[in-house]
Amino acid sequence: MRNKLLENAAALDLVSDPWPASLIESLLSRSDELFGRFMELRKQADRDLGHLPQYPWGQCETITRRVRSLAIGKEWMKEWTDLGIRPRRIYGILKDLYFQNAIQLGPLYIDPANNTVNVTIPPVEILPASKVLWCNLSDxxxxxxxxxxxxxxxxxxxxxxxxxxxxxxxxxxxxxxxxxxxxxxxxxxxxxxxxxxxxxxxxxxxxxxxxxxxxxxxxxxxxxxxxxxxxxxxxxxxxxxxxxxxxxxxxxxxxxxxxxxxxxxxxxxxxxxxxxxxxxxxxxxxxxxxxxxxxxxxxxxxxxxxxxxxx
Structure with missing residues (x-):
């Protein structure tokens, strides 16, 4: 039973596994490509969810879940899932200010709902996971x-x-x-x-x-x-x-x-x-x-x- 508790406890944590250098290099070199793909997914999510009140303000989790579900079904994502890397929803504290839903794709941090507090900034952000000011929820x-x-x-x-x-x-x-x-x-x-x-x-x-x-x-x-x-x-x-x-x-x-x-x-x-x-x-x-x-x-x-x- 305690193993189940530990499994549940870490389910939404951003993880810092020692990713192979070749994988990190490959993903980072294609970050512009991935940004474009996730922007398209975000546009689809906007079409699906735009009826919500004051959208996109306050819809971080809803948008992130929708974009992740759309990404899982895409052929281009299969390249990464074949390597054992799947888009994981993560949840924690960003910049010591926000409760943040995001997606982790191996060594990449992807925020497909970047503009749900400040609607004037770009709707998608992609960064190396190691560079994000992130804290997993713990107490x-x-x-x-x-x-x-x-x-x-x-x-x-x-x-x-x-x-x-x-x-x-x-x-x-x-x-x-x-x-x-x-x-x-x-x-x-x-x-x-x-x-x-x-x-x-x-x-x-x-x-x-x-x-x-x-x-x-x-x-x-x-x-x-x-x-x-x-x-x-x-x-x-x-x-x-x-x-x-x-x-x-x-x-x-x-x-x-x-x-x-x-x-x-x-x-x-x-x-x-x-x-x-x-x-x-x-x-x-x-x-x-x-x-x-x-x-x-x-x-x-x-x-x-x-x-x-x-x-």
């Missing part, structure tokens, strides 16, 4: 740090619904005052589990004492969670309680033959909880939200074309 603290700026959220540790803490480690407040549980990417969950949940444990241990959801936000979320049919128990606690009780319970399951089944059940509960709060949202309004924004405990609205946060 909750890193995800939280980037998500605050990239997603324009205030993010707090989930000490209100602790039973699924490894699956929902955060509670967030957005600029409209919505309060909601926030999952990180599942690759972090798999890495955390493969490390005996030490990633979560270290993050919780390092939190400041006042690093918790503001009282008004907690009360707003509690009211929404009290609705009939909400699948998780409302049980506010301290980070130390999660470290001493919740995480050890999960550790005990790591060597169970039913581990993956248990994880699937937890993921279903997580998704059901998020969907219910999407349908029946918890929202702070009026002066309460303005007060949180003034104190820095909730973000202010940001225009999608405002890129000052990237500087």
């Amino acid at each position: 909750p603290a890193e995800y939280r740090r980037v998500a605050r700026r990239y997603l324009n959220l205030a993010i707090y540790p989930n000490t209100c619904l602790p039973v699924l803490f490894p699956f929902i480690p955060f509670i967030a407040i957005n600029a409209e005052g919505h309060v909601f549980p926030l999952r990180h990417q599942d690759v972090i969950l798999w890495k955390d589990a493969a490390a005996d949940f030490e990633l979560s444990d270290r993050w919780l241990a390092g939190l400041d004492a006042d690093d918790r959801l503001p009282a008004i936000a907690e009360a707003t979320l509690a009211e929404a969670v009290a609705a009939d049919g909400f699948p998780l128990e409302w049980s506010p606690c301290a980070p130390s309680d999660i470290r001493s009780s919740v995480l050890p319970d999960y550790r005990q399951q790591l060597d169970s033959p039913n581990l993956m089944s248990l994880f699937k059940t937890a993921l279903r509960l997580r998704d059901a909880s998020l969907k219910q709060l999407y349908r029946q949202p918890a929202r702070i309004g009026g002066n309460a939200l303005a007060g949180l924004q003034e104190s820095g405990h909730a973000p202010r609205p940001r225009d999608i074309h405002d890129l000052s946060w990237t500087r």
